[in-house]
Amino acid sequence: MTSSSILPKPKGGLMLGVGGWGAVVVALAVVAAMAPVLNLLVPVGSALHLSDYAVALIGKIMCYAICALAMDLIWGYTGILSLGHGLFFALGGYGMGMYLMRQIGRDGSYHSDLPDFMVFLDWKTVPWHWTFSESFIAQMILVVLVPGLLAFIFGFFAFRSRIKGVYFSIITQAMTFAAMLLFFRNETGFGGNNGFTDFKRILGIPIAQPSTRMVLFVLTGMTLIGFYLMARWLVNTKFGRVLQAIRDAENRVMFCGYNPLAYKLAIWTLSAVMCAIAGALYVPQVGIINPSEMSAASGIEIAIWAAVGGRASLIGPIIGAFFVNGAKSWFTQAFPEFWLYFLGALFILVTLYLPDGIVGGVKKLLNKNAEVKA
Numbered sequence: 001m002t003s004s005s006i007l008p009k010p011k012g013g014l015m016l017g018v019g020g021w022g023a024v025v026v027a028l029a030v031v032a033a034m035a036p037v038l039n040l041l042v043p044v045g046s047a048l049h050l051s052d053y054a055v056a057l058i059g060k061i062m063c064y065a066i067c068a069l070a071m072d073l074i075w076g077y078t079g080i081l082s083l084g085h086g087l088f089f090a091l092g093g094y095g096m097g098m099y100l101m102r103q104i105g106r107d108g109s110y111h112s113d114l115p116d117f118m119v120f121l122d123w124k125t126v127p128w129h130w131t132f133s134e135s136f137i138a139q140m141i142l143v144v145l146v147p148g149l150l151a152f153i154f155g156f157f158a159f160r161s162r163i164k165g166v167y168f169s170i171i172t173q174a175m176t177f178a179a180m181l182l183f184f185r186n187e188t189g190f191g192g193n194n195g196f197t198d199f200k201r202i203l204g205i206p207i208a209q210p211s212t213r214m215v216l217f218v219l220t221g222m223t224l225i226g227f228y229l230m231a232r233w234l235v236n237t238k239f240g241r242v243l244q245a246i247r248d249a250e251n252r253v254m255f256c257g258y259n260p261l262a263y264k265l266a267i268w269t270l271s272a273v274m275c276a277i278a279g280a281l282y283v284p285q286v287g288i289i290n291p292s293e294m295s296a297a298s299g300i301e302i303a304i305w306a307a308v309g310g311r312a313s314l315i316g317p318i319i320g321a322f323f324v325n326g327a328k329s330w331f332t333q334a335f336p337e338f339w340l341y342f343l344g345a346l347f348i349l350v351t352l353y354l355p356d357g358i359v360g361g362v363k364k365l366l367n368k369n370a371e372v373k374a
Contacts, residue, residue, distance in 0.1 A: 016232065024225065024228075024229070027221075027225055028222075028225060030221075031217075031218055031221030031222060031225070032218055032221070032222065035050060035055070035058075035214070035217060035218070035221075036214050036217075036218065038050035039051075039052070039055055039210065039214055040210060040211065040214060052210060052213065055213055055214065055217050056213065056285055056286070057329060058217070059213075059216060059217045059220050059221075059281075059285045060282060060285060060286055060325075061321060061322055061325045061326065062217075062220045062221055062224050062281075063220060063278040063279070063281050063282040063285070064278070064302075064305065064321045064325055065224055065305075065317070065318040065321040065322060066220075066223065066224050066227055066274055066275070066277065066278035066281075067085060067089055067274070067275045067278050067302045067305070067321070068302060068305035068306050068309065068317035068318060068320055068321040069224075069227055069228060069231060069274065069314065069317050069318060070085065070227075070270075070271035070272075070274035070275050070278075071085060071271065071302050071303060071305070071306040071317060072231075072306050072311055072312065072313070072314060072316070072317040073231055073234070073235075073243075073267055073270070073271050073274075074267055074268055074271045075303065075306060075311060076306060076311030076312035076313070076316075076317070077235055077240065077243050077244055077247060077267075077312055078243045078244075078246055078247050078263075078264060078267050078268075079246065079247030079248075079250075080164070080168065080264065080268065081165075081166075081168070081169045081303065082168070082169065082172045082268075082271075082299070082303075083169045083170075083172050083173040083176070083296070083299040083300055083303060084172030084173055084175050084176040084299050085172075085271070085272070085275050085299055085302050086176055086293060086294050086295065086298030086299040086301075086302060087147075087150075087175065087176040087179050087180075087294050087299070088147040088150075088151060088272040088273075088275040088276045088279070089275040089276065089278055089279040089282070089293060089298070089302075090179075090183075090279060090289065090291070090293035090294045090298075091143075091146055091147040091150070091276055091279065092143045092147055092275065092276030092277055092278065092279030092280040092282075093279035093280060093282055093283040093289040093293060094183075094190060094195075094196070094279075094289055095139055095140075095142050095143035095146065095276070095279075095280060096139065096140075096143060096279070096280040096281075096283045096284060096289075097195070097196035097199075097283050097289040098130060098133040098139060098196070099133055099134070099135075099136055099139040099202075100196065100199040100200075100201075100202060100207070100283065100284060101115045101133070101196050101199070102115070102130075102133045102134045103199070103200060103201045103202060103204075104116075104198070104199065104200045104201070105200075107200050108198070114126060115191075115196075116198075117186075117191045117192070117194065118189070121186055123189075126189075127189040129189065130189065136202075136203060140280070143276055143277065143279075143280045144273055144276060144277070146276075147272050147273060147275070147276035148269055148272060148273045148276070150272070151268055151269045151271075151272030151273070152265065152269045154175060155264070155265045155268040155269060156261075156265055158171065159260070159261050159264045159265055159268070160261055164250075172299070173296055173299055176294050176296070176299055177294075177296060179294055180291045180292075180294035180295060183195075183291040183294065184291050190291075191290070193290065193291060194290060195288060195289050195290025195291060195292075196283075196288065196289050196290070197287060197288040197289075197290075198287075199283075199284065199287060202284055207284055207287075213285065216281065216284055216285050217285070219281065220281045220285070223277065223278075223281060224318070227274055228314060228315070228318065231314050232314055235314070239263065239266075242258055242263050243263055243267055244312075245258075246260050246263060246264065275302075279293070301324075304320075304324065304347065305317055305320040305321040305324055305325075306320060306357075307320070307350075307351075307357060308320040308323060308324055308346075308347070308350050308354075308357055308358060309321065309323065309357050309358055309359060310356055310357025310358055310359030310360045310361075311356075311357065313357070313359045313360070315359060316357050316358065316359035316360070319358055319359060320357065320358065323358065324343075324346075327342070327343065327346060328343060331343065
């Protein structure tokens with residue numbers, strides 16, 4: 001048996017086709033041109049105006065979609081179910097939040113160079129891990145470096161020990177829960193249970209003005225599209241084929257001479273960094289970051305978005321993130337007392353009737369119609 005016999009057939013390139021590239025161009029046009037025009041230039045009273053609320057909501061969901069895409073790479077294509085990706089998302093958010101807190105300057109309630117919560121706790125200087133928090137570039141490097149290093153160290157020991165399946169899921173959730181308890185403590189210098197909020201500026205520009213929020217919206221959309229194209233290219237390379245072989249038959253991959261540890265560790269670290277970048281984009285748009293982003297529910301929700309949209313499809317988790325969070329937003333407004341029941345019913349129906357997610361269900365329907373016409 002040769003090593004190539006266990007790998008999916010090579011596809012090469014991005015494999016988007018004419019329709020796929022057309023969809024990418026349309027998405028770029030909507031994010032970079034149409035949305036800014038509808039929000040900033042179309043009058044508020046017009047039916048075509050895109051409200052600031054809609055911009056903030058869509059921007060937030062796009063950050064969630066990046067997390068769902070990261071989950072698809074490790075779960076859908078590698079077979080590793082993580083329930084701890086909320087930690088990496090939160091770490092990226094805290095990295096951005098630290099910078100934004102220092103940007104407040106003396107505009108805080110206590111008119112101090114220190115963040116308000118530090119003044120309240122009678123801190124005299126910022127702690128050592130805030131050393132580079134006044135530098136945007138340094139903090140953005142840390143947004144990538146800290147979650148990536150944590151993921152690499154954790155993944156190295158977990159994968160080397162060949163922990164997999166439900167046991168891996170449990171320890172990722174335990175790691176996230178331990179981090180949440182740590183960040184809840186006031187003495188760690190992360191704002192305790194209140195976290196960071198009341199941001200004023202980013203790069204010296206008022207963060208609340210519509211043009212700033214639109215720039216953040218466009219950056220988030222471009223990042224999502226960029227990560228999608230990167231993921232599409234990655235899964236069609238030999239590296240991606242090995243990941244899928246590990247998902248389907250890891251022991252056979254080892255017998256054929258491949259080392260699953262290196263492949264799993266690489267994709268695990270990459271997915272963690274993607275979530276951290278999503279968290280960094282999320283915080284200035286939402287205006288708050290606290291330890292609740294590390295809760296068990298947050299990690300489970302990321303997996304739910306991928307499952308509802310359809311694993312191992314890349315576009316599926318993105319659709320799942322928009323569908324679930326869009327429904328959640330509508331239900332919380334229309335039926336604030338019953339929205340949890342509606343969402344619970346939604347998940348049950350998807351599990352029973354769409355085991356391959358929304359994208360899988362649509363594909364089956366299209367194939368069935370094609371067979372009928374033939």
